[in-house]
Amino acid sequence: MELVWEGIRKAFDLLRTLDPEVLGITLFTLKVSLLATLASLVLGIGTGVALALNTFPGRRLAISLINTGMGLPPVVVGLFVTILLWRNGPLGVLELLYTPSAIILAQTVIATPIIAGISLSALQQLPPDLRLQILSLGATRTQMLWLLLKEARLPLLAAVMAGFGGVISEVGASLMVGGNIKGSTRVLTTATVMETGKGNFDVAIALSLILLALTFTVNAVLTHIQQRERPR
């Protein structure tokens, strides 16, 4: 129990003194996960819209794949992205392995199906006549899409939160494709694993608390936006 208190005290010390290394890791974690969430939003909502509004052969299969992808294990993503990015792998010429871009790429692969799956069900939940109504009022296809997304904004924000929560908390992929390199690709989760391995439990607890606080803050902001004005 003493260890936990010591960890909490250490966490406040690290925050109060603005320890440059911890601060750097925290900001870097936030940056990487936000960029990955942003990329997944574009891809995920795009996929969700495409699947919700169109019918084509293989659509059910695509939806099953997306739903499976929502539970994609980060280590599996990490392994395949690593193989892809090896110097002698298919994308080796990009020299992305062990860089921040590699982490963003892997996290995007993890979050995209989560956001796609939730967007898809969000759009499917809208009344089916709504589309026809909007179109019959003379809206263009882009305008209709915009209105539909606006109508579904509550679950879409939930999708953002789920996607962000998924990537900021994962450790397997970041460790494999990033390499936990000091000052370059070390994020809060990989640093926590390393400090635990080194026996620095107080620092590990401190890092975990910072991670929790960070996740809470981002979600609080998103929740605030989500709940600001209730539709209808």
Add this chain to the structure above:
Amino acid sequence: MKKRILNVLGALLLCLGPAAAAQGTLILATTTSTQDSGLLDVLVPMFQKQTGIKVKTIAVGSGQAMAMGRKGEADVLLVHSPDAERAFMAEGFGLRRRLVMHNDFVVLGPAADPAGLKGTPSAAAAFRKLSAGAVTFVSRADQSGTHAQEKKLWKSAGFDPAGRPWYLETGQGMGATLNVAAEKKACTLSDRGTYLAMRKTLGLVILVEGDPSLANIYHVIELEPAKCPKTNAAAGKAFADFMVSAPVQEVIRTFGVDTFGSPLFFPDAGKKDE
């Protein structure tokens, strides 16, 4: 629309990339002990300042480090698994292998010493005692240099512990394995450096030490460019030269004295190998 999305994504991916894709980067594949003891946190910034070459340190076991070397996924290796290193050189993957430093392995266990290891004359005798199974033994089991050494010691004791209920395999680094051993009140084999760096949280004591068969020797290996054409050979050579240079050897000699009261590594550059 689709093109714009792709453009945005491309920009997102690239905005963090260019710095790392520069010419002067070096992938150092090394063992967890050099990272967990904190030595690389001192040496890597020194090297980056001296040469301007950016180092990506990937801390894995010696076995995995050499596997990365074989695939050409690293530029230089800092490892401590002499038998495997000799095989690596014989296969032609290494250009040059130079002695850097040593410390030693120690057999650790709970202070109560249920297996009665204290005062055992040799490491082989200690491992024969361990084979009775009176105490749990935690193995790295990750093809690291320490794991190779442990297998060698079991062999010298004439015993194969695989599959015994008291033989636990973590498959993790030295630090994580020491934590497991501490929690299970078990015996384990560790390099002295990592043990000293973590001693405060462990509650494990040294039961066997000082046997010549417990020597832990680190070499730096440059890779053969003919076998791994994508290797940054110039940067690899710069790092190897750096490791055996006089100022670095002096840093190694004094590293840890102020924090742990005794040095964690002993510099060996230029000495005769084996």
